Amino acid sequence: LPCAQGTHPLSPLSFPLTVTSEQIEHLHRRFKQLSRDQLTIRKENFDSIPDLEFNPIRGKIVHAFFDKRNLRQESDGLADEINFEDFLTIMSYFRPIEMNMDEEQLDRFRKEKLKFLFHMYDSDHDGKITLQEYRNVVEELLSGNPHLEKESARSIADGAMMEAASICVGQMGPDQVYEGITFEDFLKMWQGIDIETKMHVRFLNMETIAHCY
Amino acid sequence: MFLLLPFDSLVVNLLGISITVLFTLLLVFIIVPAIFGVSFGIRKVYMKTLLKIFQWATLRIERGAKEKNHPLYKPYVNGIIAKDPTSLEEEIKEIRRSGSGKALDTPEFELSDIFYFCRKGIETIMDDEVTKRFSAEELESWNLLSRTNYNFQYISLRLTVLWGLGVLIRYCFLLPLRIALAFTGISLLVTGTTVVGYLPNGRCKEFLSKHVHLMCYRICVRALTAIITYHDRENRPRNGGICVANHTSPIDVIILASDGYYAMVGQIHGGLMGVIQRAMVKACPHVWFERSEVKDRHLVAKRLTEHVQDKSKLPILIFPEGTCINNTSVMMFKKGSFEIGATVYPVAIKYDPQFGDAFWNSSKYGMVTYLLRMMTSWAIVCSVWYLPPMTRQPEEDAVQFANRVKSAIARQGGLVDLLWDGGLKREKVKDTFKEEQQKLYSKMIVGNHEDRSRS
Numbered sequence: 001l002p003c004a005q006g007t008h009p010l011s012p013l014s015f016p017l018t019v020t021s022e023q024i025e026h027l028h029r030r031f032k033q034l035s036r037d038q039l040t041i042r043k044e045n046f047d048s049i050p051d052l053e054f055n056p057i058r059g060k061i062v063h064a065f066f067d068k069r070n071l072r073q074e075s076d077g078l079a080d081e082i083n084f085e086d087f088l089t090i091m092s093y094f095r096p097i098e099m100n101m102d103e104e105q106l107d108r109f110r111k112e113k114l115k116f117l118f119h120m121y122d123s124d125h126d127g128k129i130t131l132q133e134y135r136n137v138v139e140e141l142l143s144g145n146p147h148l149e150k151e152s153a154r155s156i157a158d159g160a161m162m163e164a165a166s167i168c169v170g171q172m173g174p175d176q177v178y179e180g181i182t183f184e185d186f187l188k189m190w191q192g193i194d195i196e197t198k199m200h201v202r203f204l205n206m207e208t209i210a211h212c213y
Numbered sequence: 214m215f216l217l218l219p220f221d222s223l224v225v226n227l228l229g230i231s232i233t234v235l236f237t238l239l240l241v242f243i244i245v246p247a248i249f250g251v252s253f254g255i256r257k258v259y260m261k262t263l264l265k266i267f268q269w270a271t272l273r274i275e276r277g278a279k280e281k282n283h284p285l286y287k288p289y290v291n292g293i294i295a296k297d298p299t300s301l302e303e304e305i306k307e308i309r310r311s312g313s314g315k316a317l318d319t320p321e322f323e324l325s326d327i328f329y330f331c332r333k334g335i336e337t338i339m340d341d342e343v344t345k346r347f348s349a350e351e352l353e354s355w356n357l358l359s360r361t362n363y364n365f366q367y368i369s370l371r372l373t374v375l376w377g378l379g380v381l382i383r384y385c386f387l388l389p390l391r392i393a394l395a396f397t398g399i400s401l402l403v404t405g406t407t408v409v410g411y412l413p414n415g416r417c418k419e420f421l422s423k424h425v426h427l428m429c430y431r432i433c434v435r436a437l438t439a440i441i442t443y444h445d446r447e448n449r450p451r452n453g454g455i456c457v458a459n460h461t462s463p464i465d466v467i468i469l470a471s472d473g474y475y476a477m478v479g480q481i482h483g484g485l486m487g488v489i490q491r492a493m494v495k496a497c498p499h500v501w502f503e504r505s506e507v508k509d510r511h512l513v514a515k516r517l518t519e520h521v522q523d524k525s526k527l528p529i530l531i532f533p534e535g536t537c538i539n540n541t542s543v544m545m546f547k548k549g550s551f552e553i554g555a556t557v558y559p560v561a562i563k564y565d566p567q568f569g570d571a572f573w574n575s576s577k578y579g580m581v582t583y584l585l586r587m588m589t590s591w592a593i594v595c596s597v598w599y600l601p602p603m604t605r606q607p608e609e610d611a612v613q614f615a616n617r618v619k620s621a622i623a624r625q626g627g628l629v630d631l632l633w634d635g636g637l638k639r640e641k642v643k644d645t646f647k648e649e650q651q652k653l654y655s656k657m658i659v660g661n662h663e664d665r666s667r668s
Contacts, residue, residue, distance in 0.1 A: 027339070030339060030340065034338075046338070049337055049338060051337035052334060052337050052338065054333075054337075055330050055333060055334045055337070056330060057327065057330045057331065057334065058334065060331075061330075061331060061334035061335065061338070091335075091339070094332070094335050117327065117328065117331065120327065120331065121327070137327060141326065141327065141330070195328070199328065199331075199332060
């Protein structure tokens with residue numbers, strides 16, 4: 001396997017990884033392509049992916065790679081650069097379900113993926129999705145439409161937030177202020193959507209030659 | 214006083230004789246045929262021998278790997294992840310249905326909507342279509358060049374010896390030979406065209422100019438050991454037309470110009486290129502632009518139109534992709550050359566990657582490094598197809614015409630016809646494309662929202 005200088009990038013990782021070594025090899029090549037043969041990637045390196053420009057939440061996706069909460073680091077905030085191990089960590093949020101998972105593992109798996117999405121919304125890292133943060137996401141998603149006024153986007157976001165509040169807290173009194181969607185509330189809203197079967201990227205089968213004879 | 218031992222003089226004599234012999238051989242077997250446009254067929258024999266050796270080498274690797282029980286990695290050309298072909302609307306509908314049970318026509322934004330874009334984003338980060346086109350096409354058999362082999366570690370002793378021999382031949386025999394030829398070719402071009410330039414305009418000058426150009430390009434072709442097969446030569450471009458081809462490397466120019474007499478279009482460079490360009494334009498009217506003029510599209514179009522309308526002038530050679538692509542696909546053609554209104558003669562060029570990768574990755578290698586790589590490959594084998602001429606139909610605009618030509622070229626050369634802009638290699642996606650995806654999504658949400666609020 002091609003190695004970066006210094007420590008081998010595949011030294012013991014702190015989480016169970018069930019991608020095959022071929023898939024790691026491919027991801028490593030992709031990493032080297034993105035990082036231009038450096039050991040780490042910075043935000044600017046994602047600019048070299050033309051397809052990504054299409055995506056309205058490009059900023060949030062790139063941001064997610066550097067979000068320390070996703071990188072399972074103890075501290076909070078944003079990293080400046082990530083190495084291959086971190087890259088794999090983020091990719092692991094998108095690994096598919098395995099057949100032999102039991103209930104508890106499945107539940108943990110699902111929570112991990114939802115936490116990733118939660119962090120995308122919660123940009124100030126305070127553990128709650130406030131109205132303003134919700135508005136930001138909606139505006140970004142709808143930002144490509146030049147005919148859409150800011151007011152419309154806002155009202156859509158507000159409507160959606162009210163909906164979310166009613167699901168999470170039930171009927172609110174006129175004086176009650178809904179502070180924001182916590183992670184537990186977030187989980188409630190995703191009930192019934194089996195995200196764990198949808199939120200993954202499947203590798204195609206790598207072909208190997210020698211064993212076919 | 215300089216004492217020459219008898220041994221020394223013997224060595225000097227031998228050296229002198231071998232150099233003379235080498236040059237005579239060079240002259241007889243390479244340069245003279247180039248001048249007259251004939252071929253001894255040496256290169257074809259060379260190519261066949263090489264193919265046999267490559268097949269043997271690949272078999273050895275596979276056998277060796279099997280013995281040691283290592284799996285061999287076949288480089289994967291179609292991408293590494295399975296992308297779902299479902300569209301934006303389908304996916305979001307599906308997610309919403311499985312969630313809160315709301316249909317798409319109640320237009321509120323849903324928390325889960327973000328999910329589709331998130332996954333698409335991660336997919337493109339893992340593996341994207343466009344960037345793949347820009348790295349060298351990955352091979353299936355080994356051509357004894359270590360730069361193309363991922364399984365290099367699994368070689369037996371015999372194979373290593375063969376590879377070493379290959380290196381020796383390529384670097385110590387072929388490379389100096391090729392450099393000598395290239396040098397001869399270029400200097401002949403410069404002096405020849407300058408001399409012809411002094412002649413008065415007329416048929417004699419034209420005749421001589423054509424043959425000087427052709428001769429020098431043929432020498433350059435041999436300097437790269439390019440083995441070219443031309444198909445459909447009756448469709449070759451005529452005066453007053455524009456010849457359009459897909460672009461893989463600067464060598465494309467040499468390949469096409471050694472079989473036809475073209476007027477080149479381009480920017481004036483400094484240095485050696487500039488000297489060559491200035492000499493060439495003395496003998497026949499090429500269209501060179503100053504760097505400042507290149508940006509002015511109207512000026513460029515005007516000069517090209519003037520050139521094309523003069524029927525006595527040569528067909529123009531243009532590469533509309535604007536940059537080098539890795540020869541597995543054809544990217545978007547820039548519409549400028551298609552607006553001029555002349556007859557377009559499309560040409561498809563396809564390189565055989567088995568012998569040497571001709572793609573110039575300009576962000577990875579500079580020109581000199583690239584040329585050195587070319588000259589230390591085994592050979593450059595390619596096919597050139599001359600397609601029948603096309604003209605712009607009254608109901609199509611320049612862009613549609615350009616796309617039609619592009620499809621014809623892609624189909625003939627067996628290349629994938631892509632809508633992407635070749636300029637993406639260096640620049641970022643134009644904002645108009647970015648808007649499309651966002652517009653689609655917002656239309657879904659907002660369009661219905663407005664309807665509802667109105668009713």
